[in-house]
Amino acid sequence: MEFKNSQKLYNKGLVNLVGAVNSPVRAFASVGGNPLFIKKAKGSKITDVDGNSYVDLVLSYGPMILGHRHKKVQKAITKALKNGYSFGASTKNEIKLAKIVCDAFPGMDKVRFVNSGTEAVLSGIRLARAFTGKDKIIKFSGCYHGHQDALLVAAGSGLATLSLPGSKGVPEGAVKNTLIANYNDLDSVKAHFEEHDDIAGVILEPVAGNMGVVTPQNNFLKELKAYLESKGALLIVDEVMTGFRSKFGGAQELFDVEADITCLGKVIGGGFPVGAYGASNEIMEMVAPLGGMYQAGTLSGNPIAMAGGIATLTELKRQNPYERFNEVAQIIEVFLLESAKKYGVEITVNRFGSMINPFFTNVTVTNFEEAQTSDTKKFATFFWSMMHNGVFLPPSQFEAWFLSSALSEKDIEKIAKAIDKSMEAVSKM
Numbered sequence: 001m002e003f004k005n006s007q008k009l010y011n012k013g014l015v016n017l018v019g020a021v022n023s024p025v026r027a028f029a030s031v032g033g034n035p036l037f038i039k040k041a042k043g044s045k046i047t048d049v050d051g052n053s054y055v056d057l058v059l060s061y062g063p064m065i066l067g068h069r070h071k072k073v074q075k076a077i078t079k080a081l082k083n084g085y086s087f088g089a090s091t092k093n094e095i096k097l098a099k100i101v102c103d104a105f106p107g108m109d110k111v112r113f114v115n116s117g118t119e120a121v122l123s124g125i126r127l128a129r130a131f132t133g134k135d136k137i138i139k140f141s142g143c144y145h146g147h148q149d150a151l152l153v154a155a156g157s158g159l160a161t162l163s164l165p166g167s168k169g170v171p172e173g174a175v176k177n178t179l180i181a182n183y184n185d186l187d188s189v190k191a192h193f194e195e196h197d198d199i200a201g202v203i204l205e206p207v208a209g210n211m212g213v214v215t216p217q218n219n220f221l222k223e224l225k226a227y228l229e230s231k232g233a234l235l236i237v238d239e240v241m242t243g244f245r246s247k248f249g250g251a252q253e254l255f256d257v258e259a260d261i262t263c264l265g266k267v268i269g270g271g272f273p274v275g276a277y278g279a280s281n282e283i284m285e286m287v288a289p290l291g292g293m294y295q296a297g298t299l300s301g302n303p304i305a306m307a308g309g310i311a312t313l314t315e316l317k318r319q320n321p322y323e324r325f326n327e328v329a330q331i332i333e334v335f336l337l338e339s340a341k342k343y344g345v346e347i348t349v350n351r352f353g354s355m356i357n358p359f360f361t362n363v364t365v366t367n368f369e370e371a372q373t374s375d376t377k378k379f380a381t382f383f384w385s386m387m388h389n390g391v392f393l394p395p396s397q398f399e400a401w402f403l404s405s406a407l408s409e410k411d412i413e414k415i416a417k418a419i420d421k422s423m424e425a426v427s428k429m
């Protein structure tokens with residue numbers, strides 16, 4: 001397998017782009033090597049500029065849940081394009097997508113569309129502060145909520161990949177109201193409430209995907225919600241990754257927990273830049289033009305993105321692939337565990353619905369600290385071997401692999417063979 005054309009574009013890209021990428025998670029920084037340049041994608045497959053084709057388990061970091069260029073999505077956006085691309089005024093499809101989203105989340109009466117997950121969360125945090133009149137927010141170590149200043153501490157995703165504790169350029173004042181707790185550890189949340197009386201709420205990934213996959217243990221979400229209720233603080237659930245991915249109603253439906261404020265992104269735009277935040281009428285009425293919390297966007301509710309989102313969610317509801325996702329993830333888990341055993345490699349596999357990944361450690365992974373016990377050199381060897389055997393994975397130990405409903409039996413066989421070869425490569429290190 002050659003990467004000559006990717007390499008050429010990388011060199012060219014370095015001139016006017018930072019690291020030749022527009023998001024650092026695409027940089028292959030922790031696996032050694034240079035970023036891949038993509039030519040096209042269709043269904044379960046993605047093809048790079050050298051003509052190498054891979055089964056895609058990156059899926060644009062989650063949005064392409066139906067696979068690439070699904071017929072119905074393609075048709076809907078082609079139709080929308082004919083009417084114009086952006087109006088700076090309302091359209092019928094915004095109402096339609098809002099209804100689909102609100103119907104899926106019982107705690108959500110109203111929603112506001114934005115352009116990214118980052119915007120969804122920063123607005124959700126502002127809303128929690130506006131509603132409670134309090135400033136402090138608790139976040140969990142290893143959870144990633146986009147690149148807003150206040151939450152760029154102890155964050156997962158690219159910061160974990162690059163081993164960055166936070167970001168330069170974030171003033172102390174911007175994070176002085178951010179408190180850090182340990183995932184799956186309610187006592188670490190309670191300790192903050194014992195010390196502070198101005199906590200607006202807690203934000204979390206209901207299933208973390210940005211430290212690798214880490215699931216809530218026992219009754220963590222329910223107990224957290226009950227505790228916050230007793231303290232008059234809000235539960236802000238960041239379902240940017242998990243919304244419509246693990247279940248139509250997101251992780252909240254699966255764990256039977258209702259957020260006070262829900263943040264969404266990724267799948268709801270079907271591959272176009274969309275985010276959203278929503279809550280009960282009482283909370284959402286704080287938002288301008290109904291209330292005094294200001295938040296706006298020139299391109300928000302973009303007609304092409306709305307059409308892509310409606311078509312994706314409608315098809316997702318029709319397909320209802322969630323049981324199948326569980327089955328496929330379980331099959332992949334078994335491949336991973338069996339080949340690891342065969343070659344004497346120590347791994348832990350975490351999965352949740354259509355999100356899965358192995359950690360190269362013998363430790364059970366329930367939080368960021370445990371995730372960081374993974375041998376990232378082993379992951380790098382595994383990653384490159386998977387690439388050479390035709391499977392595209394996120395180039396980081398601290399990202400989830402995503403499944404699409406376009407995966408065929410043949411793709412799954414290919415993944416199995418690639419896992420076997422890659423585990424063997426790790427055992428020879």
Ligand code: PMP
Nearest residue numbers: 116117118144145146238240241
């Ligand atoms: N929240 C979560 C849980 C995410 O996974 C991400 C992105 N990976 C974000 C927020 C930020 O979304 P975006 O990259 O669209 O700004």
